[in-house]
Amino acid sequence: MSDDPDDSAAYGDLAARHVSVRRVLGLFAPYRIRIAGVAALMILASAIGLAGPFLLRAVIDVALPQHDLTLLLGLVAGMVAVALAAAAVGALQVVLTSRIGQAILHDLRVRLYAHLQSLSLGFFAGTRTGEVQSRVAGDISGLQSLMTETGSDLGRALSAVAMTAVAILILDWRLAVFVLLIVPGTVLISHRVAHLREALTWQRQARAADLSAVVQETLSVPGVILARTMARGPHLTQRFTRISGDLARLEVRSHTAGEWQWMLIGFALAVLPALTLLAGGLLMRTDDPASIGTLVAMIALQEQLLWPFEQLLEIGRDMRKARALFARIFEYLDRPVEITERADPVILPRARMRGEVQLDRVRFAYAPSGRPAVHDVSLTIPAGSRIAIVGPTGSGKTTLGYLLARLHDVDGGAIRFDGVDLRDLSFDTLAQMLGVVSQEPYLLHASVAENLRFAKPDASEADLIAAARVAQIHDHVVVLPDGYDTLVGEGGHRFSGGEKQRLALARTILRDPPILLLDEATSALDTRTERAMSLALDALSKGRTTITIAHRLSTIRGADRIIVMQAGHLVEQGTHDELVDRAGLYASLLRGG
Numbered sequence: 001m002s003d004d005p006d007d008s009a010a011y012g013d014l015a016a017r018h019v020s021v022r023r024v025l026g027l028f029a030p031y032r033i034r035i036a037g038v039a040a041l042m043i044l045a046s047a048i049g050l051a052g053p054f055l056l057r058a059v060i061d062v063a064l065p066q067h068d069l070t071l072l073l074g075l076v077a078g079m080v081a082v083a084l085a086a087a088a089v090g091a092l093q094v095v096l097t098s099r100i101g102q103a104i105l106h107d108l109r110v111r112l113y114a115h116l117q118s119l120s121l122g123f124f125a126g127t128r129t130g131e132v133q134s135r136v137a138g139d140i141s142g143l144q145s146l147m148t149e150t151g152s153d154l155g156r157a158l159s160a161v162a163m164t165a166v167a168i169l170i171l172d173w174r175l176a177v178f179v180l181l182i183v184p185g186t187v188l189i190s191h192r193v194a195h196l197r198e199a200l201t202w203q204r205q206a207r208a209a210d211l212s213a214v215v216q217e218t219l220s221v222p223g224v225i226l227a228r229t230m231a232r233g234p235h236l237t238q239r240f241t242r243i244s245g246d247l248a249r250l251e252v253r254s255h256t257a258g259e260w261q262w263m264l265i266g267f268a269l270a271v272l273p274a275l276t277l278l279a280g281g282l283l284m285r286t287d288d289p290a291s292i293g294t295l296v297a298m299i300a301l302q303e304q305l306l307w308p309f310e311q312l313l314e315i316g317r318d319m320r321k322a323r324a325l326f327a328r329i330f331e332y333l334d335r336p337v338e339i340t341e342r343a344d345p346v347i348l349p350r351a352r353m354r355g356e357v358q359l360d361r362v363r364f365a366y367a368p369s370g371r372p373a374v375h376d377v378s379l380t381i382p383a384g385s386r387i388a389i390v391g392p393t394g395s396g397k398t399t400l401g402y403l404l405a406r407l408h409d410v411d412g413g414a415i416r417f418d419g420v421d422l423r424d425l426s427f428d429t430l431a432q433m434l435g436v437v438s439q440e441p442y443l444l445h446a447s448v449a450e451n452l453r454f455a456k457p458d459a460s461e462a463d464l465i466a467a468a469r470v471a472q473i474h475d476h477v478v479v480l481p482d483g484y485d486t487l488v489g490e491g492g493h494r495f496s497g498g499e500k501q502r503l504a505l506a507r508t509i510l511r512d513p514p515i516l517l518l519d520e521a522t523s524a525l526d527t528r529t530e531r532a533m534s535l536a537l538d539a540l541s542k543g544r545t546t547i548t549i550a551h552r553l554s555t556i557r558g559a560d561r562i563i564v565m566q567a568g569h570l571v572e573q574g575t576h577d578e579l580v581d582r583a584g585l586y587a588s589l590l591r592g593g
């Protein structure tokens with residue numbers, strides 16, 4: 001799996017499965033016209049650059065020997081013009097490529113985020129938040145230099161190498177062949193170094209993700225509470241030190257592995273001009289010697305050839321490193337979306353929603369071969385009625401709630417709202433039909449008003465206050481320093497559990513769903529909070545189908561029907577009195593507390 005960064009064979013498989021040249025090129029496809037424009041500029045820039053050495057040859061072989069000052073002035077003016085034009089075209093090209101590169105990265109980031117948004121709960125349950133963060137932010141930023149600089153460098157270097165190679169062939173083909181002999185060896189060495197660094201980059205990114213996961217996990221409110229109350233701070237620091245040390249080592253290795261081999265390339269390129277002069281000297285003895293001007297121009301051209309050639313090798317290396325980053329990004333992009341919306345989903349207007357819920361032999365298991373968490377549960381809940389689900393811990397109550405919200409799809413049977421299978425409803429209709437208030441409601445790090453408006457962006461201030469009043473939280477919010485503009489803190493930490501639940505209720509009230517799914521807090525609430533919650537819930541559930549995963553006796557007693565779950569099965573159902581008389585699991589649960 002991807003989480004095993006040290007297994008480079010596994011990495012090879014994974015990269016081969018997810019990354020292909022075609023796929024990476026596909027990212028550039030929407031910008032092909034602009035890229036063609038940049039390519040044209042690059043060719044223009046290198047064509048302009050090529051004129052320089054020819055002008056130089058004319059200076060040495062013609063203007064200087066013949067003392068032709070006018071020609072010399074003309075040639076020098078030409079050289080200045082060439083330098084100016086090349087610089088201007090180069091600058092323009094840098095601006096354009098950086099824009100294209102950033103646009104591609106932006107597309108990729110948004111695509112990844114949107115894709116992750118649509119993945120099932122199972123994916124997030126099994127993945128560290130820090131790992132996800134690191135791929136969305138770290139890995140994509142890692143591609144930055146590839147997209148912005150490498151792209152333009154590649155184009156520039158390629159066209160420069162091609163043009164210069166042609167030019168030296170024209171100058172003197174014998175010297176050209178001598179110069180070009182260096183290519184195969186350097187390419188081979190560079191390929192080896194690149195291969196090494198790719199695997200190291202993969203390991204480095206995995207380690208960086210570990211680091212981000214540890215920070216995310218331990219430097220959050222619950223993480224800090226856990227560490228402090230268990231006095232495990234020093235242990236966590238040690239763990240962090242180890243990961244950070246690994247990361248530092250991998251950083252160094254991924255940048256420097258094969259540096260000696262790489263040095264060989266630099267050496268070969270550096271001595272090439274000297275060897276060319278020697279070859280030129282040897283040619284002097286033949287019938288067709290190279291002129292001094294040709295030799296000088298050849299060396300000037302070599303300079304022009306060598307730096308882009310070296311750059312090409314470096315780009316090859318960077319691309320291999322980028323492959324490791326692409327593997328991490330594409331691996332997530334290739335995760336199948338399990339919960340999908342039908343092509344022509346059923347859309348119901350709010351006015352036509354009644355709120356009847358039907359479960360028809362519903363079955364669900366978290367693992368394909370595992371024991372089902374919900375087993376053949378059949379149940380019809382009439383619109384407007386109140387249902388309480390009770391059962392021992394681990395009996396499948398929460399899972400049933402997840403299935404109702406389509407956070408997982410059933411493995412067998414069906415769930416229907418107003419006679420329509422959940423899988424046929426549009427996502428919007430489903431979210432409009434079912435309001436969920438969980439035991440640990442999640443609040444965004446934003447103001448109270450923004451948190452409420454998350455449910456209904458166009459809600460007026462009066463709507464917010466009305467909803468908060470129904471949820472019995474308005475009086476509490478108005479006495480806060482900034483009232484509805486008060487920041488709720490990370491995860492809503494500024495508020496108590498009961499307050500958070502009431503804020504979540506207010507949020508749900510704004511959506512006005514016909515069906516409510518409530519997961520009651522298991523912890524005992526004090527009498528005042530309990531009363532406030534009951535009032536809020538009563539107000540909220542009026543005229544709605546209410547399904548409550550119930551822990552409070554008052555909820556259970558007030559329900560029209562009680563469903564008793566055990567080990568994924570629906571084992572008893574009826575009113576409180578009927579079930580007490582039956583003296584089964586329900587009665588024993590009541591006795592047990």
Ligand SMILES: Nc1ncnc2c1ncn2[C@@H]1O[C@H](COP(=O)(O)OP(=O)(O)OP(=O)(O)O)[C@@H](O)[C@H]1O
Nearest residue numbers: 125366367373391392393394395396397398399400
């Ligand atoms: N993500 C998961 N992966 C695998 N098994 C899970 C997962 N979530 C829950 N389970 C298992 O499914 C079963 C039902 O769990 P569920 O959370 O629905 O029970 P519950 O009745 O809500 O319990 P509680 O009252 O303690 O909240 C349990 O055996 C639990 O261990």
